[in-house]
Amino acid sequence: MFDKIQEKYSLSDAEAMLIKKGILFNALSNISKMLPVGICAYVLLQMYSIITNKNHSAELPIVMYLGVSAIVILLMILLSYVEYTKNFIDIYQESANRRVSISEFLRKLPLEFFAKRDVSDLTTVVMTDTSGIEHALAHVIPQCYGTLLSTIVIFLSMLIFNFKMAMSLFWVIPIAFAVVLLSRKLQKRYNEKFKSEKLASSDQIQTTLEMIKEIKSFSLEEKQKTSIKIQLDAFEKKQRESELFSATILASAQMILKLGIATVILVGAYLLLHGEIDLFTYIIFLFSAGLIYDPIHALMNSLTEIFSTDVLVKRIDDIKKEHINVEPFYAKEDDMSIKFDNVTFGYEDEDVLQNATFTVKSGSKTALVGSSGSGKSTVLKLAAGFYKARSGKVLLAGTDISKVDDESLLQYYSVVFQDVLLFDGTIMDNIRLGNKNATDDEVIEAAKLANCDSFVSNLPDGYMTTIGENGKLLSGGEKQRISIARAIIKDAPIVLLDEVTSALDIQNENLIQKAISNITKDKTVIVIAHKLNTIKDCDNILVFDKGRIVEQGTHEKLLEKNGYYKKLYDMSA
Numbered sequence: 001m002f003d004k005i006q007e008k009y010s011l012s013d014a015e016a017m018l019i020k021k022g023i024l025f026n027a028l029s030n031i032s033k034m035l036p037v038g039i040c041a042y043v044l045l046q047m048y049s050i051i052t053n054k055n056h057s058a059e060l061p062i063v064m065y066l067g068v069s070a071i072v073i074l075l076m077i078l079l080s081y082v083e084y085t086k087n088f089i090d091i092y093q094e095s096a097n098r099r100v101s102i103s104e105f106l107r108k109l110p111l112e113f114f115a116k117r118d119v120s121d122l123t124t125v126v127m128t129d130t131s132g133i134e135h136a137l138a139h140v141i142p143q144c145y146g147t148l149l150s151t152i153v154i155f156l157s158m159l160i161f162n163f164k165m166a167m168s169l170f171w172v173i174p175i176a177f178a179v180v181l182l183s184r185k186l187q188k189r190y191n192e193k194f195k196s197e198k199l200a201s202s203d204q205i206q207t208t209l210e211m212i213k214e215i216k217s218f219s220l221e222e223k224q225k226t227s228i229k230i231q232l233d234a235f236e237k238k239q240r241e242s243e244l245f246s247a248t249i250l251a252s253a254q255m256i257l258k259l260g261i262a263t264v265i266l267v268g269a270y271l272l273l274h275g276e277i278d279l280f281t282y283i284i285f286l287f288s289a290g291l292i293y294d295p296i297h298a299l300m301n302s303l304t305e306i307f308s309t310d311v312l313v314k315r316i317d318d319i320k321k322e323h324i325n326v327e328p329f330y331a332k333e334d335d336m337s338i339k340f341d342n343v344t345f346g347y348e349d350e351d352v353l354q355n356a357t358f359t360v361k362s363g364s365k366t367a368l369v370g371s372s373g374s375g376k377s378t379v380l381k382l383a384a385g386f387y388k389a390r391s392g393k394v395l396l397a398g399t400d401i402s403k404v405d406d407e408s409l410l411q412y413y414s415v416v417f418q419d420v421l422l423f424d425g426t427i428m429d430n431i432r433l434g435n436k437n438a439t440d441d442e443v444i445e446a447a448k449l450a451n452c453d454s455f456v457s458n459l460p461d462g463y464m465t466t467i468g469e470n471g472k473l474l475s476g477g478e479k480q481r482i483s484i485a486r487a488i489i490k491d492a493p494i495v496l497l498d499e500v501t502s503a504l505d506i507q508n509e510n511l512i513q514k515a516i517s518n519i520t521k522d523k524t525v526i527v528i529a530h531k532l533n534t535i536k537d538c539d540n541i542l543v544f545d546k547g548r549i550v551e552q553g554t555h556e557k558l559l560e561k562n563g564y565y566k567k568l569y570d571m572s573a
């Protein structure tokens with residue numbers, strides 16, 4: 001049985017051992033809680049015998065009872081302490097590794113996976129779902145199985161002590177369990193609905209916060225408020241339904257358990273009157289009836305929590321099923337040629353790139369031109385292995401990049417995309433992201449080449465200025481220049497540039513172009529350009545229209561051809 005638990009929760013051997021100890025100490029702690037029952041019953045019986053024998057001169061050995069009680073209390077405290085440290089502290093520490101390993105796994109997944117899943121959903125998996133499992137492992141599973149074990153031990157002891165009384169005490173337990181277990185499927189369904197509404201709510205709140213500027217500028221506050229309210233109401237409804245269902249099941253199980261007290265009183269009284277049991281046995285069972293059902297009720301509570309972890313475990317398992325390429329990519333003798341071999345790709349059902357075939361020779365420059373939405377950025381993303389081709393192959397130095405590990409592949413790429421992502425840190429650290437070993441001087445050198453130096457020197461702390469979440473303290477052009485500096489400092493053999501001049505003012509554009517021509521020197525380059533006069537010296541130009549390459553060649557050849565490129569060129573002139 002424990003193997004199943006270990007497999008279900010993907011427990012490490014150390015974690016499994018801690019949980020086993022937790023179960024053992026919980027069981028011992030539960031059993032120790034029954035010891036006072038024996039002592040109390042024995043004291044009461046002694047008192048009764050003194051009173052009924054009218055032997056008032058006889059004395060109770062009070063000191064001995066106090067001594068035994070003190071030992072029992074010490075034992076109970078010790079067991080509770082060990083149970084606490086084993087269950088909560090050690091297991092929590094071990095479980096923290098689970099969150100790290102999921103984050104690490106996510107980091108290795110291809111970008112394609114992130115396109116299918118939204119960020120708040122994944123954050124919930126890493127933070128909330130793992131917390132739910134941690135809580136279950138520390139607080140619920142050891143108690144649950146510990147209580148089960150101690151109940152079996154107590155049941156067997158009581159059965160040996162008195163069969164009829166034991167049956168009158170324990171008959172309710174399987175019935176109460178059956179009620180909880182039979183409700184499992186329904187419980188799961190309620191839980192899944194509740195979880196998905198919760199996710200949709202946090203998703204909507206996150207989207208609202210991300211789009212706050214647009215919402216305000218288009219006066220959409222009221223509309224947004226209404227849709228958030230509708231979503232939150234739906235979430236609350238599902239939460240109420242789920243909790244009401246669990247509470248009803250638990251209350252019913254508890255009522256069934258309480259019936260056991262009545263049967264112990266009635267059956268005990270009957271057996272006592274018919275001389276089948278003595279008063280001591282009766283008292284023992286009466287006390288036991290007052291104590292034994294509480295941990296069992298707690299166990300049932302725990303069971304509903306264990307059922308609810310099924311959904312969490314499934315969500316984590318679904319991520320872990322994703323395929324990660326582990327084969328590292330090795331560059332072959334400086335060959336950095338990129339080949340698209342009949343590549344077709346779509347983000348969703350529709351193909352946005354069809355049968356693209358071209359070669360970017362090692363050390364050459366290829367420009368991608370075409371109307372908006374024709375598939376240029378998609379080609380860059382496929383070239384960097386961010387997405388896998390639906391059919392056909394993308395090859396780097398003859399190796400199919402869909403088969404190799406992203407991390408080893410991407411070390412050969414410097415990428416500057418339209419959407420610049422910066423983290424909330426200093427400018428120095430943001431640029432150093434391109435090369436974590438770069439010295440401060442090297443960072444500043446790269447920043448100068450990317451024309452960052454002029455605006456950075458005007459900032460209060462220069463390169464040590466913190467730029468806020470996603471560089472919110474910087475302009476679009478400044479952010480883009482930082483991303484160029486990153487690419488410069490990385491100095492990778494392949495450079496992918498997407499509309500690098502789009503967010504720059506005219507004054508800086510020439511300087512940037514110069515910086516780019518410096519970093520792209522002797523590199524394999526694919527650049528997207530809307531200003532066609534900047535790509536005249538490219539070795540090859542691919543002209544895109546509606547996801548297809550309609551022309552390719554050098555600037556002169558394409559002009560001579562007098563086709564689509566010529567039309568675009570004339571329009572941009």
Ligand SMILES: Nc1ncnc2c1ncn2[C@@H]1O[C@H](COP(=O)(O)OP(=O)(O)OP(=O)(O)O)[C@@H](O)[C@H]1O
Nearest residue numbers: 115347348352370371372373374375376377378379
């Ligand atoms: N993440 C995505 N999910 C779904 N569709 C996408 C995604 N990214 C792009 N598309 C769609 O793919 C098609 C090609 O987009 P792509 O960004 O490659 O065009 P582009 O030529 O680079 O356009 P632009 O010059 O405007 O940047 C477009 O129809 C676009 O709507």
